[in-house]
Amino acid sequence: MVLKKATPSTSLCTVLDPRGQPTLVVKPLPLAPRLDTLEGKTLYVVDVGFGGGWEFLEEAVDWFSRHMPGVKTVLQHKKGNMFVDEPEMWSELKQNADAVIFGVGG
């Protein structure tokens, strides 16, 4: 038995786009102004809670103590887990911190 090779149809076909519509709800936000120097400043280092992040950030804080002793570091956990927003944390950071490092994502 000899099979004929299938010949694709050349006629045009119109189909609907299967994707949802963007909702355009995102509001762009500028970054916080940068500091001129970290010397004499208070740097908060916030662990968001992914495994190994706390231990890594302890080492990062230690790096500051060895290489930039003029920077005061405050290492702390995020109170809730990494998926929960915490308005009170942002207020505290705005009040007490000159700069913040968040980590470690993923």
Added chain:
Amino acid sequence: MASARFAEFAAQDAQNHGMKLRFTHPPYPLVGRPREVLRKYVEGNDPVSGRPLMPQVVDALIRPLTEDEKHPKAARGKPRPRLLQPDTEENLHRLFLENGWTDGAPIVLPTEERVAHMLTGTAADPNQVVGQMTVTIHQERLEYTVEKVAVNAVMVGAGPEHLPVILALAASQETSMPSSTTSFGRMAFVNGPIREEIGMNSGLGALSPFNHANTVIGRAWTMMTLNLGDARLNETFMGSTGNNMNYNNMMFAENEERSVWEPFHVRKGFRKEESTVSIFQGWSAINSMGAAGCCRPAQEEMLIMMQAFPCLRGALTLVMDPLVSKHLKEQGFDTPEKLSRYLCENFTMTAGQFWGSDVVYSLVEPGARNGIEPYASWLKLPKDARIAPYTSPDNINMVVVGGETQALWLTTDMWHVKTVSIDPWRPKSGVYKEDEKAARRRQARQKRHAAALTASGYDI
């Protein structure tokens, strides 16, 4: 900071939010790495930029902002036209496949004619907005109408009779693949009269690919997740291994007729004559090998199987053959709630086993540290102290499905997310009038199955 494996994801996420965040990326993973390795990471380079890691962090904090960083723009998606550019069928199939608009299996192209036919399965206006979805909590949600849902239903080979269930899933605004590096799975099942009306399988092999309705409804949920929930590999979806439940989402119908208990949806407050779909989320299912009745009853076998799960949310769902529910009733569990209470009260694990799970520790320990009970007390216990981590019987659910060829069950770590009504999405006539030949064939199958059960002598 975000670890290097997530550099692309983090950049995309920041861009979607209109923020030019300054990321530094240590190597991945961090969890479980010895302290000396973490110190080397700190002293070493960012593997993405190639620059020394900590000096790059300092630079990010003091380098003046660029104009783009001061006045960012969100990478907003443009509105998508209803129709794609006309093309040959072959090219359109390739377009859908290459753009990730399919699960990789063949699809039916959603022509205007096919979508219009699909829409006869509901009384809802094609332009009615059904909801919004995203697979990841930090991504812009996409909005979809009844017509968009119908497009995805056509693609998976569904018929108009399946559309009300698919619309109910869409209206839940739950995707079938919530993005997590842990690779979530989903389960969904249907209760009420629509099960029979559209020919769903609740009996023999209901979770295997033998039934058109179960197959296409389960697949439609994932197709909607890809296209309406914006699931894109390595951009919005980061499940490390993935989860093969994602293909069909364990879609079935509850075997209400052969269960000794009230139907699931009635236990959740719906009327028996309402049709619903119930949605669950978790990761895993373990097939029991049964309990040897002479040595160990089913409820004790369940306690053994539960040891396999980390008990992140204190939730469990048992998917059991009607024979199991019958045996359990004979053991005194005349309601599922009694079994839930038994399992909560009798299951224990050590505190060390509980806190030793990375996911449990990452997600539960912050609350424990802040005094949330009972976790705060558990955190102070020695590793060998025993705890009863399933604290709420309401979080342990049972559903009955299967063909009574073996008294087995699946133990899953699924939690009940929600149950939604299907009835608002039905056509005016109540249900789409399906092909009569198919209905006759199905009725004949059901009659043969009922006769086999009666002949087995093991009737309810």
